[in-house]
Amino acid sequence: MSKVFKLMQRLVSSKEEAAKLHELILKCGGLPQVIVEIAGILAKKTVTLMDTVGSTNDRFMQTLENNPEYDSLQGLFSWMYSYFRSCPDSLKPCIFYMSLFPRDQSPRRRRVVRRWVAEGYSRDSEDNSAEQNGEKFxxxxxxxxxxxHPPQLVTATSGDRRMISCRVNGFIREYIVSRRMEENLVFELEGCCEITTQRTGRHLIIRESWDRDKIVFESMDFSKLRSLTVFGKWRQFFVSExxxxxxxxxLEDSLDVQDADLEKMLKLLRRLKFLSLRGCREIHHLPSSVGDLRQLQTLDIRHTLIVNLPGNIKKLQKLQYIRAGTSIQAQESSTPCLSVPKFCGRHRQFGVMVPRGINKLTTLHTFGVVNIGASGGKAILKELKDLTQLRKLGVSGINRRNSKKFSSAISRHVHLESLSVQLDKGSQSCLSGIVLPLKTLQSFKLHGPVEKLPVLKIDELSMLTKLDLEMTILTEDDIKLIGSLSKLFTLRIKLLQDSKLHFCVK
Structure with a gap:
């Protein structure tokens, strides 16, 4: 394999040519047979080398299937055809769905699964929720x-393989793209497009490279459209009646999305089940009209400038997933940082204020980051106690005044698997002596300043596989506690004072 790569790299003479060749290599998906065949044909080219690379890139799968020079790959394509046709019918839409994301991006697992749930590809069954079935898919x-997935992105749990983000195999992605129009599922806008009646389907992708031609957009048929995904710059005409x-x-990480655009979206798109404005950093306000989206299941406004949720959000009885708040990079420090795997890029979490009545959202299973200190303190903690279906919770603003109430509020959360806590400044010892009876907890993040860990009953932490701590000092008792966590897979510790860490790993 390495010899083939070196041979192909010697055939180019500029960075631009190298980039085109690298794109072609990625499309091969690491399959030795495909790489060797393409390299062998390119090695025979002289003057027309880069023309061949460009044309192969533009029509990759068609070239490999129809060009007689690649007859030796026909067996591979016959196998691919039977491979996909033999997949369960319930899984096929999920496979085609992965081609919505650009080749050079790695979408987050949660993003993909929550979209499947909203699309109806993953549904509730007798034994599992729609999200659990989506995780199985x-x-x-x-x-x-x-x-x-690259190994460093794995956050394995006992008996389960989890990942933060994923990437579609390059060759399989090209195969999916070449077939998806046969299923009338996906159509996309990229580069410079002409008006055509063939752009119709369930999923529209607007690529970053598209020239944003309004005439082309308004000529399209959106009557069957179920999802709209935008990469790059947003334009007001992207939303249609x-x-x-x-x-x-x-709209994750889309550019130039304004508050006025959001108002228009919420007015026209009343059947939304999934709304992501994640990373849209020019959005300051979530309108009260969000309460009209009665079918909404997923709301992701993380890393926007939204600092509070409107009162009407309590009307969204089907809401299961709220991700809000933002984070900023903490100042660089010379203090020691222990990481398994290496971990020093600490971000401080900032939550959003939530209104009264949040306890009416009884279907919530993911909620955070909530600023407890700025949301009414005792009142919001009392309501938080009623959200007993929570699986994942993130809070900030925990201090001496509310720490005991917080501990009491989550004591009934018997399904909680992930808990993230951010303390206020000057609250170093507020968790000292507090008991966190979290039997089902798998992931626990506690960001400082923390002088002493809360009381964690070891028999109730048998599920804990991930521990992420930011502490002022780590005591010998704390080290013994950590050492007793037999199923711990990921350990991240950052000390805020000049201290030494002495671990004996057995």
Whole structure:
């Protein structure tokens, strides 16, 4: 394999040519047979080398399937055809769905699964929720090698393989893209497009490279559209009255999305089940009209400038997933940082204020980051106690005044698997002596300043696999406590004072 790569790299003479060749290599998906065949043909080219690279990139799968020079790959394509046709019908839409994301991006697992739930590809069953079934589908794609992940992105849990983000195998992605229009599922806008009646389907992707031609956009048929995903710059005309059936609006990291644009979206797209404004840093305000999205299940406004949730959000009885708040990079420090794996890029979390009546959202299973100190303190903690279906909770603003109430509020949360706590400044010892009876907890993040860990009963922490701490000092008792966590997989510790860490790993 390495010899083939070196041979191909010697055939180019500029960075631009190298970039085109690198793109071609990525499309091969690491398959030795495909790489060797392409390298062998390119090695025979002289004057037309880069023309061949460019044309192969533009029509990768068509070239490999139809060009007689690649006849030796026909067996591979016959196997690919039977491979996909033999997949369960319930999994096929999920496979085609992965081609929505650009080749050079790694979408987060949660983003993908929550979209499947909103689309109806993953539904509740007798034994599992729609999200649990979506996680199983995701694991199936991993087992089939359709999606892959670098090792450093794994956050394994006992008996389960989890990842933060994923990437579709390059060759399989090209195969999916070449077939998806046959299923009438996906259509996309990129580069410079002409007006055509063939752009119709369930999922529209606007690529960053598209020239944002309004005439082309308004000529399209959106009557069957179920999802809209935008990469790059947003334009006001991207929302249309004809998108009445739209369920998923994903604007993660889109540019130039303004508050006025959001107002228009919420007015026209009343059937949304998934709304992501994550990373839209020009959004300051979440309108009260969000309460009209009665079908909404997922709301992701993380890393926007939104600092409070409107009162009407309590009307969203089907809401299951709220991700809000932001983080900033903490100042660089010379203090020691122990990481397994290496971990020093600390971010301080900032939550949002939430209104009274949040306890009416009884279907919530993911909620955070909530600024407890700025949201009414005792009142919001009392309501938090009623959200007993929570699986994942993130809070900030914990201090001496509310720490005991907070401990009491989560004591009934018997399903909680992930807990993230950010303390206020000057609250070093506020958790000292407090008991956190969290039997089902798998992930625990406690960001400082912390002088002493809360009381954690070891028999109730048998599920704990991830521990992320930011502390003023780590005592010998704390080290013994950590050492007794037999199933711990990921340990991250940052000390805020000049101290030494002495661990004996057995």
């Amino acid at each position: 995701f694991s199936n794609l991993l087992d089939l090698s359709i999606i892959q 004809s998108m009445k059936l739209l369920r998923v609006l994903d």
